[in-house]
Amino acid sequence: MTELNSNESVDSSGSFRLLMSYVFADRPLFIKALLLVVIATGLDVLGPILGKVFIDRFIMPDDYPLWPIVGIISAFIITTVLGTFLQYQQTLKFINIALKAVLDIRKRVFSHVLKLPMAFFDKARTGQLVSRITNDTESIKDIYVQFLANVLSNVILLIGILTAMAILNIQLMLIALLLLPIVGGLIFIYQHFSGKIVAKSRQLRSDINATISESIAGMSVIQATNQQQPKLAQFNEINQGYYQTRLQTIKIASFLLRPAINLLSIIILVGVVWVFGRQVVEGVAQIGVLYAYLNYLGRFTEPLAEITQRFSLYQQAMVAGDRVYKLLQEPALVQFPNHGAAIEHGKLTVRDLSFGYHQDQYVLKKININIQSGDFYAIVGHTGSGKSTLLSLLLNFYQPQHGKIFIDDHLLPSFDHDTLRNGIGFIAQEPFILSSTIYENIDMGRSLGQQAVEQAAREAHLDEVIQQMPDGYQTQLGEGGLRLSTGQRQQLIIARALAGSPKILLLDEATANVDSETEQVVQKALNRLRGKVTMIVVAHRLSTISHADNILVLDKGELVEQGNHRELMRLKSGVYRSMYELQRQERKLAQLQA
Incomplete structure (x- = not known):
């Protein structure tokens, strides 16, 4: 019930x-x-x-x-x-x-x-x-x-x-x-x-x-x-x-x-x-x-x-x-008094974070992370390790039972709703498309203006596709964005996130359901943002995040390893190395079968 x-x-x-x-x-x-x-x-x-x-x-x-x-x-x-x-x-x-x-x-x-x-x-x-x-x-x-x-x-x-x-x-x-x-x-x-x-x-x-x-x-x-x-x-x-x-x-x-x-x-x-x-x-x-x-x-x-x-x-x-x-009478989100500051840099700090959907079953346990402004962090781990849950906590969707999250040295809940959503962009695995125009799907009622919307589409490598459509940015997409391919829908969501010029960008397996060509397009768009925006990417395909500044490896809710790709590959019995080698063997087998 x-x-x-x-x-x-x-x-x-x-x-x-x-x-x-x-x-x-x-x-x-x-x-x-x-x-x-x-x-x-x-x-x-x-x-x-x-x-x-x-x-x-x-x-x-x-x-x-x-x-x-x-x-x-x-x-x-x-x-x-x-x-x-x-x-x-x-x-x-x-x-x-x-x-x-x-x-x-x-x-x-x-x-x-x-x-x-x-x-x-x-x-x-x-x-x-x-x-x-x-x-x-x-x-x-x-x-x-x-x-x-x-x-x-x-x-x-x-x-x-x-x-x-x-x-x-x-x-x-x-x-x-x-x-x-x-x-x-x-x-x-x-x-x-x-x-x-x-x-x-x-x-x-x-x-x-x-x-x-x-x-x-x-x-x-x-x-x-x-x-x-x-x-x-x-x-x-x-x-x-x-x-x-x-x-x-x-x-x-x-x-x-x-x-x-x-x-x-x-x-x-x-x-x-x-x-x-x-x-x-x-x-x-x-x-x-x-x-x-x-x-x-x-x-x-x-x-x-x-x-x-x-x-x-x-x-x-x-x-x-x-x-x-x-x-x-259902309790709304708890809002702390707003300190009035905007998210200016995108620095993220997680201290002793523990969270569970049920009080006696923790999904994340004592997580500590320090991410500087402009860093590119990746989060990897087996299914059920808590990757998407960590992103949900960073988005303030849930409140942790223990520990705190800081953005620019301010508590996460102390930012008001508008400040938080303007400062953090989120790209989900399953794109949510309005039954409206391309322009309205990118703008999302933020009154960004035509120039900002088109710039975001160019950064997501979607502008050329849009220009070829009969009505351009005013093209009606239909329910669920049926007029776009799966990859184009993902690019549209990336454009939506970039249009607000966020300081922090969160991606939850954004390339999991796209083909290799679209994946490369997405990677190009993200590479252009490197150093300008703090990026935290949850990834299943480890090859897409091998160039990250730091990779966080979660296993059963615990942070068991962290470091860049080379450092983690040196750990002979490491979780990341075993996952990476397994995926490499799967790719080789797929190539042989092809």
């Missing part, structure tokens, strides 16, 4: 405060919406009273004076039309509140995700994160549009109806009042039975998104290993689970919400008609009062049914809010 899958308890009061804070964020807008609700409700409540007056004054006495009747009918039409218009306006106001809230929450969540440490992404699933940022934030909108607006307007309507009932007949008002505690009990029972099911439903929905995302990303592997049926079975199991949980919530809502309210209202209606109808027949009560009361009773049960019905949406929206709130 990942962190996103865990069922840890979430502070629901915290998520509720988060969601309600947006209601009062634009106080004037909320007050306007509330005033519109009150006025529209008042106009709505006037209708049955006008009907009562019409029945008792004109129909029952069989007296139809023209202008009074015109006045009553006109008042009825005006209140109906104006009430409808105001309800439309209030809906727009609440939708405005909802859209602003969703806009800000989604921006806030994505901004927070961008600041989370890499350790979080080691455990998270992409599809689930996407679901939280998109689906869950969208569901939150129901809190404001479907629930808050509906409940507010219906509560005010209930107050208005009860007031009008009390004016007509206090006894009848008390009968209607009996419905309120019964409805409250039904809502409590619904929340009790549906809460966990709704939470599980949303979790399964995230799992569906995660499974689809992973399957599409790894489609070539799935088809190559004939895993279509197992993947389909996995998806069907999750999808069926989601269907069952949704069906359970619908069954509970269908039984406890509107049907139960309708049944109660019918029972009360029959009782009122029987008791009050006899009073009308006996001449004790006015028929206009009975008409108005029955009209109000119909309107009274409708808001109650609406409120209970909306609690289904409220439950789902609150679960979505809890999930979003939990993501916002």
